[in-house]
Amino acid sequence: MDRLEAMSILIEVVETGSFSAAARRLRVPLTTVARKISNLEAVLGAELLIRTTRKLSLTDAGATYLVAARRILDQVDEVEREVAGEFTAPKGDLTITAPVQFGQIHVLPIVTDFLAAFPEINIKLLLLDRNVQLAEDQVDMAVRIGRLPDSALISTTIGEMRTVVCASSELLAVHGTPQTMDDLQNMPCITFDGPGPLAGWKFNDPKTRKSLLVPVKTRLSVTTAEAAVRASLRHVGVTRLLHYQVADAVQARSLQIILERFEPDTAPVNLVHSERGQMPIKMRRFMDFAVPRLRRVLLELGEAGNQSARGL
Structure with missing residues (x-):
């Protein structure tokens, strides 16, 4: 059996809370999800999930295995990105999200300039007036306006907004x-x-x-x-x-x-991401490129507002 695939399916089942939800997210038949989990439990010789008609929950062995599975998959992902050159050269795909109007007016010009400067990086820009879950929605970075809730996200302050x-x-x-x-x-x-x-x-x-x-x-x-x-x-x-x-x-x-x-x-404005440890160079390059420009945008907005207030 493909052990890494089974680990990924187990993580999806736990995060979504059901076999059917995991099957929909993974776009595979429900029977495939159930079979992969059963095969994994058979190989390990331990029950990982407690199945009831109302919900799923992890056994003690399942909780221990889940932590190890996340760590192993993170390590595999990091090695693959390093081999692909993401840690040694600015290349690959980035997904960035921002509020619709702020993104159209202020983030998009920075993104287009960045693409011109780094031809081997591609960007998917999601303009949404709602906060997405970075890890679950596979988003690399987000512009957030407002107080950040306590979370594992890493934030860089770029300014404030009235x-x-x-x-x-x-x-x-x-x-x-x-x-x-x-x-x-x-x-x-x-x-x-x-x-x-x-x-x-x-x-x-x-x-x-x-x-x-x-x-x-x-x-x-x-x-x-x-x-x-x-x-x-x-x-x-x-x-x-x-x-x-x-x-x-x-x-x-x-x-x-x-x-x-x-x-x-005023509300803080932050550029947030979930990467820990060594950051892929494509993300570091975008941070270095975008942060000073976004700070300048917000500073100019503030100065223009002060001048308007004084009637200049």
Whole structure:
């Protein structure tokens, strides 16, 4: 039997929680998955999984074997990449993910310049407004905006991002420019949020720096930042977005940032990856290439925002 294949199948079964889910992910028949696990248990002379109608769980022997299987497969993968030249020459494939709009505007130009500089590296750029699981989805690196949860990911900070409230001058001429949270609650708002119910917008009290959750009057709810910007440009209401999402409209003075003194703390922006130990040179080259450029992008965004606030 192919012992490495059986180890890989065991890992998939444990990670997905069932034989059927593992079969779907691996794109093999369910009977093949079950047979491979049974053959592995027969060769080892030990039961690895406890099968019930409701769930699968590892036996003590299975838990021990799983740790060893992961280590062995990681070592095999590292050796194969070294033989293929990934640790000695910048070559191979990279998969990188970033938020849709930030990726289109700021990451894509860096990627295209990188491809021109390194002709033996190919990149798959996934632009998604959700966080993928790097190891499970076979993603090498990700641009993440916001606080990172405790995890095994390795992060490199590339800057920070403001969350801003803005509106068109025409809307403010009709309703007045809000100066307080009470004023904001009387304004028509364009909300851009996830599938859950909107409780309100978060701000900081400028005196105490404590977090405030302010209910807002939703005039229009949209599912993309671009739609929120477009509606705001048409004077529908006040909107609240990450600064990069409205930077062009603010710089063109089509939208005006308001309530700056109530802004919440800036969100960190990181480039994260899951590699430990020796990093493939293709990843190291991209880190060295992209990090200073992304830092410059975020610094310029911040400076442009400060100039707009001063009316320069």
